[in-house]
Amino acid sequence: MKIVLFDIDGTLMHTEGFSKDAYFSALSETFEVDFNPGNIPWGWLTDKGIAEFGLRQLGISQATIDAKLPDAFELLGHKWATQATVDDLIVYPDAVWLVEELAQSGDHELAVLTANCQQGAEHKTRLSGLSRFFEFLVTGSHISERDHLPEVAFQNALTSFGRPFQGSDFIVIGDTPADVSCAKKWGMQAVAVATGRYSAEQLRETPADLVLDALAPSDELENLLFA
Template identity: 30%
Template sequence: MQKPLAVLFDIDETLVHTGGAGGRSWTWAFDHLHGVAADIGDHTSAGETDPEVGRQTFEGVMGRTPTDAEMAALYAAYLWHLADDIRTSEGYRVLDGAEEALRALSDAGVVLGVISGAMEGAARTKMEPAGLGRWFVFGGYGSDSPDRTEATRAAIRKASLLVGHDLSPTEVFVVGDTPHDVTSAHAAGATGIGVASGKHSVDELREAGADAVLTSLTEAFPGL
């Protein structure tokens, strides 16, 4: 594999484990706004975007479609709670090798971006306790599109604007912990690198078609 020009990193279970801060914050938001007990795990799966998580959980617990204003209030309440929860979350940690991989890529002249299903505000918040935001100059987020492939396309478009020309699939790597991250990378026209640091195994990521799979970011990064 040749060295990429740009690498996009997923956040949850790829760079950091938040110790459940996201799930708790959704639960708090639903309780605060609607007085209902909501568990996003009952309605969604890992790797879904925040807009999908919010909407599907709303429909699941409220039994109806949310209005635009209700979704806006939900996003705001979620983010409000997350900003506090992330600071006190006992299980919060940066995953093994993440900072070393970011440093190695940065030192090699690779431009770094975020690709996350989290809304931009939530993505930044999740990186804040560890100061990881310093590595990323741009990104694609769940707030760019509820569809992860579209959010990945948005990130690649921003990378192309930054570099000054269109980027081919071999020039952009997407790094993520779920099969959906890998298939979205391919659909958006990027190389898909799986990291088995979340709930999905090396085999599952290979089966999703990953161009390379790492057990963790402590392994040598492809192309370096």
């Protein structure tokens, strides 16, 4: 059995409008600042890490960030629950096809590994209709860098399935070099898909096991997933 870890943004769906606005405004309102940092290393940092990156630039102490960040994520969840609709997501049909195909295969368990905080991940998977397919969500509520998220995936898999897993039991599917990096750091396979902010050409410069234009049916994808 393999566990397939799907990234959300740029991999399963496009969400940038509402998602980014709600995140920035939740931080601005909670910390009483104008949260709008430049040069964010999207992909490499999680929602927690991006908040720290931007708030430190505004002179907010780490102690204050630690104390109030859970409130900001709660507010973000409230915004998603009360303001977002299915029209705020563009779910990729190829990704839905792959999720359904793997769920039916019986050889795979599916989960999410995302830089989103827990609330963001829950609402995005709920609104997209995909939440029922995922055994667990690894999110960026408590971890600042994506490279450290797979460590939580090992813990969640142990809890969910009652036995330990190795890196080679996991396949990460994501749209950025950071997704590939986090997978490789923990001995996981990586599929990079050019449906986000990076081109296939850029993703081929990473150590991804497979680079695709989209998650559409292909022999290469089938060979990797069912090897």
